[in-house]
Amino acid sequence: MRDQLEDALKNQEFGYGQAQHINQIELPKRFYKNVDVARTEAGFVVTLDEKPTRTPGRKVPVAVPTHAIAQAMATEWAAQEKYVDPTTMPMVRLINSAVESGEEQAPAFRAEIGKFAGNDLLLYRADTPQELVDDQERHWDGALVKLARHFDVAFQPTIGIIHQAQPVSTLQRLDAALEGQGLLSLTALVSITGITGSGLLAIALLHQLLTSDEVWTxxxxxxxxxxxxxxxxxxxxxRRGKRRVEFDTAVAVVEALRA
Known part of the structure; x- marks a missing residue:
């Protein structure tokens, strides 16, 4: 399922799918002097020398619903020096990835989070060594209890890696927990799911059942x-440090949209 998530988020140059190839291409020179944020009928946009930005692949205009997200993108654009390096622009890449995916991909993103939740990291436990067993219980049981109480669901954890089906009612209610989330939020949640390996942790974060640090741990x-x-x-x-940057960026999007 990680492969499916990666395929779903493929993009051109500034998107997640191509970010790993940035070091293999020649970086474009910075072509602008001034960076600003403007409000339009479509939402907040970042302007480079008064021209709104577009995605690098399909050249789709980039507009976001909150000033906080636009300002984060503007800060990344402004921080570029002689060259524009997408690997240093996680917010720009994440938003471009969402915009280029298009609204039609939102149901697929929601479904992928649900698939992870039904076969989740938190549900497959070690039987040895005892230290690891204890750590999993300490950090994972608490998350499952909070989710179970909040959504009135039941989980069936198992030891080992053999698939253990979860109750249908649980999967349905977890899917309903994503109801109303738009493309940007779902893109961010897919990113969090892929980074953590857990749809349950992404859902817990969305509903403020766990903090971002608790999810990361x-x-x-x-x-x-x-x-x-x-x-x-x-x-x-x-690599872990880079993942944390991507994680924090996705969390910032979820929190900005929630606010």
Missing amino acids: AAHVDEDHQIRLWGEDEEAME
């Missing part, structure tokens, strides 16, 4: 256990 229980055993790997920690 829960998503990395297994990885943190390995770090305690074998120590930190520099490259792995660098």
Whole structure:
């Protein structure tokens, strides 16, 4: 399912799908002097020398519903120096990815989050070592209890990796928890789901059942256990740092739209 999420978010140059290839292409020079935010009938837009930005692939005009998101994008545009480096522009890439996907992709994004939730990281537990078992229980059980109480659902965790079907009523209510979320919110939630490996954590974050730090910690229980055993790997920690930036960006979108 990670592959499906990645495919769904493919974009041109500034989108998530192509971000991993940025280092293989020649970066464009900064072609503008002034960056600003303007309000239009379509929403808030970032302007470069008074011209609204467009997505790099399909050249779709980029307008967002909140000033906070537009300002975050403007800050990234303004921070570019001699060259425009999309890898340093996570908010621009995320919003461009959503805009280029189009509203028609919103149901598919919602469905992908639901698929993860039905086969979720939090539902498949280790039986050894005891330290890992305890960590999973400490961070994952609390999240499941909050979700169960809030949505009046039941979960069936299992030990190992053999598929354990969840109650149909649970899956239906979790899908309903995404009701009313628009394209930008769903794109951000898909990003959070892909980064954490958990649709349940994304839904818990959306409904303010867990903080972003609690979600991040829960998503990395297994990885943190390995770090305690074998120590930190520099490259792995660098990748984790980049994932945290993408995660925080997606969280900022969810929170801005909620506000």
